[in-house]
Amino acid sequence: MPFQNTLSYARELDNNDPLKKYRDKFYFPQLNGKNVIYFTGNSLGLQPKNSQEFVDEVMEDWKNLGVEGHFHAKKPWWDYHERLAKPLAKIIGAKPEEVSVMNTLTVNLHLLMVSFYSPTKERYKIICEEKAFPSDQYMLQSQVRFHGFDPKDTIVEVSKRPGEHHWNTEDIVEKINETGDQLALVLLGGVNYYNGQVFDMKTITSAGKSVGANVGWDLAHAAGNIELKLHDWGCDFAAWCSYKYMNSGPGNASGIFIHERHLDQEKITRFEGWWGTKKETRFLMKQKFEPIATADAWQLSNPPVLALAPYLASLTLFEEVGMDALIAKRNKIVSYLEFILHEIDSEVDSSFEIITPAERGCQLSVLLHGEGRSLFDYLMANGVITDWREPNVIRLAPAPFYCSFEDMYNFGQILRTGILTGAGNRETR
Numbered sequence: 001m002p003f004q005n006t007l008s009y010a011r012e013l014d015n016n017d018p019l020k021k022y023r024d025k026f027y028f029p030q031l032n033g034k035n036v037i038y039f040t041g042n043s044l045g046l047q048p049k050n051s052q053e054f055v056d057e058v059m060e061d062w063k064n065l066g067v068e069g070h071f072h073a074k075k076p077w078w079d080y081h082e083r084l085a086k087p088l089a090k091i092i093g094a095k096p097e098e099v100s101v102m103n104t105l106t107v108n109l110h111l112l113m114v115s116f117y118s119p120t121k122e123r124y125k126i127i128c129e130e131k132a133f134p135s136d137q138y139m140l141q142s143q144v145r146f147h148g149f150d151p152k153d154t155i156v157e158v159s160k161r162p163g164e165h166h167w168n169t170e171d172i173v174e175k176i177n178e179t180g181d182q183l184a185l186v187l188l189g190g191v192n193y194y195n196g197q198v199f200d201m202k203t204i205t206s207a208g209k210s211v212g213a214n215v216g217w218d219l220a221h222a223a224g225n226i227e228l229k230l231h232d233w234g235c236d237f238a239a240w241c242s243y244k245y246m247n248s249g250p251g252n253a254s255g256i257f258i259h260e261r262h263l264d265q266e267k268i269t270r271f272e273g274w275w276g277t278k279k280e281t282r283f284l285m286k287q288k289f290e291p292i293a294t295a296d297a298w299q300l301s302n303p304p305v306l307a308l309a310p311y312l313a314s315l316t317l318f319e320e321v322g323m324d325a326l327i328a329k330r331n332k333i334v335s336y337l338e339f340i341l342h343e344i345d346s347e348v349d350s351s352f353e354i355i356t357p358a359e360r361g362c363q364l365s366v367l368l369h370g371e372g373r374s375l376f377d378y379l380m381a382n383g384v385i386t387d388w389r390e391p392n393v394i395r396l397a398p399a400p401f402y403c404s405f406e407d408m409y410n411f412g413q414i415l416r417t418g419i420l421t422g423a424g425n426r427e428t429r
């Protein structure tokens, strides 16, 4: 049945939504006593209600046990992080031993560069997408300079074609082949933060490997959003943050993936710390580092248990629901949002352009031709939490765990009123 832009139809979709009970498992910010319409799960996911219980458990154990909690807490702290590896492995398509949880995303990308970017005079170039997330750009530039190379000559950016808003896989593969045996590393975002494009990670990884380069992925916008098969695709490494689609809490820990062919290798270059050495001998305080045979070998410090507690709480929800069900709902709710945008577009004297290509996950990026930042301000003032990216793009990410079809309908109504009342001010025509 084709979609309809009516409240009753949106409610019917909600009634038939197999994930409908999960909305109630999250806290929503309130405006005038009502839940906001939350489109920024791609930036900071909402708080799962069970996270308090997981944090309280650690606080209680700390209160009652002090240091003994390391071994005698309900979930002992010394290996607390290991509980996250299994559910994460399912989410990213990996084996549990290929996953670890530690630090934050940019820190982990730097640490992974230590292992997977060892430039020589002949093979030193890095391919990334143009206008990659700024933190990735700074990370790459500083790594390149650290190795004594010039970022201008070393970092090869793949551009979009003139007039297009997305990258073409053929252009990326062509650039990889052209760079050939000068190419040391391909590092892209699995889902671009700006236009929401899902990159063809399988094809790009295979192209990078075929010219002898390492291939890594920043999965900040991909983990918990799209289907990933990092192991089967043969990616060398990846890292992600957990506070977006994985609802772990602000600034929370990052995860890493390291393909099993790099595990248990004596020779790999790696910055090391005591939590990466074998558990059996760690507390003998020996001088020699004996790497754990899993991605945990990359851990430096003992785990930040208070931070991992809400992350683990959130992962219990992912375990219950599974990525297939989340992706099925995501596809439907994003299509419904797209339909609503087209409907409103046809009703008002304005025009929106969805710049997200068909290869998409949860996010639609909308270019507001003829509308300005004040339309965004109007949306925010009326309970629609979205974000604004210069020059005039709003990003809408209806996270399938907690957004409803009724939210999409209500958003359309607020958007139309905002435009018809001139809230957008036609600033950026």
Ligand SMILES: Cc1ncc(COP(=O)(O)O)c(C=O)c1O
Binding pocket: 104, 105, 106, 107, 133, 135, 136, 189, 193, 218, 220, 221, 241, 251
């Ligand atoms: C694509 C991407 N990469 C890197 C980062 C930086 O993350 P962090 O501040 O956790 O290092 C972000 C943050 O939003 C991001 O979206």
